[in-house]
Amino acid sequence: MTPSAPTPVRDGVAVSLRSVSKTYRLGDGSTLTAADGIDLDLGAGRFTAVVGPSGSGKSTLLHLIGAIDEPDSGTITVGEQEVTSLGRRALADYRSTIGFVFQQFHLIPALTLLDNVIAPLVGRRVAFDRHERARELLEAVGLGDRHASLPSQLSGGQQQRVAIARALVAGPGLLLADEPTGNLDSHTAGEILALLANLQRTHGTTVVMATHDPSVADRADRVVAIRDGRLDPAPA
Numbered sequence: 596m597t598p599s600a601p602t603p604v605r606d607g608v609a610v611s612l613r614s615v616s617k618t619y620r621l622g623d624g625s626t627l628t629a630a631d632g633i634d635l636d637l638g639a640g641r642f643t644a645v646v647g648p649s650g651s652g653k654s655t656l657l658h659l660i661g662a663i664d665e666p667d668s669g670t671i672t673v674g675e676q677e678v679t680s681l682g683r684r685a686l687a688d689y690r691s692t693i694g695f696v697f698q699q700f701h702l703i704p705a706l707t708l709l710d711n712v713i714a715p716l717v718g719r720r721v722a723f724d725r726h727e728r729a730r731e732l733l734e735a736v737g738l739g740d741r742h743a744s745l746p747s748q749l750s751g752g753q754q755q756r757v758a759i760a761r762a763l764v765a766g767p768g769l770l771l772a773d774e775p776t777g778n779l780d781s782h783t784a785g786e787i788l789a790l791l792a793n794l795q796r797t798h799g800t801t802v803v804m805a806t807h808d809p810s811v812a813d814r815a816d817r818v819v820a821i822r823d824g825r826l827d828p829a830p831a
């Protein structure tokens with residue numbers, strides 16, 4: 596498999612958040628602070644788990660890092676880029692450099708596995724053969740012989756493997772995984788976590804994974820706890 600482009604490294608830190616806050620306005624006029632003055636440095640090439648109960652702010656944190664959502668205040672720096680100061684176009688470019696994996700696999704039902712993996716590259720110029728890259732990735736996630744199958748012909752664990760291959764197709768240095776094992780039985784979850792850890796080790800990808808499950812978080816290099824939008828002050 597072609598190695599991922601590593602996230603540009605600043606003193607070994609891939610992702611840096613300073614005083615990051617996000618408050619949502621609810622329909623009844625009240626507000627809810629989902630990120631409350633977060634300071635966090637995530638090591639380049641490391642596998643970090645963000646753990647906390649439902650509603651604690653895990654997805655919000657990943658969405659802020661991935662620029663799916665915008666903080667009200669604070670700065671987020673990824674590699675050399677201060678994401679929070681980017682304009683619309685640069686933000687879209689930034690998002691396209693990140694791999695996302697979600698609890699629901701979000702594969703396109705009508706497309707073969709190969710075409711699902713290639714999908715993020717549609718309309719983009721790339722310096723490699725996209726079919727070859729997709730085949731290599733499907734091989735790497737153990738589905739090399741299933742490239743012509745449709746998602747409906749796969750188990751949940753296999754679909755998540757395809758979603759991981761798709762997340763890696765552009766060679767991201769940063770992979771954000773939001774409850775990637777939430778829809779899987781514990782055996783299959785273990786296989787997916789081993790796959791993520793292996794990709795992280797082999798390609799130096801920085802992985803940030805949100806989970807409510809401490810046993811899933813244990814598979815990461817580092818565990819960061821969040822509650823009510825605040826990071827646990829205990830050093831992780």
Ligand SMILES: Nc1ncnc2c1ncn2[C@@H]1O[C@H](COP(=O)(O)OP(=O)(O)OP(=O)(O)O)[C@@H](O)[C@H]1O
Pocket residue numbers: 619620621627628629647648649650651652653654655656805807
């Ligand atoms: N777009 C939104 N509008 C309003 N409130 C939101 C929005 N997104 C998240 N929230 C609220 O922010 C808080 C944190 O949500 P978030 O999804 O980050 O938590 P979580 O830890 O990922 O939860 P879960 O484990 O259940 O997915 C929750 O109270 C949630 O209801």
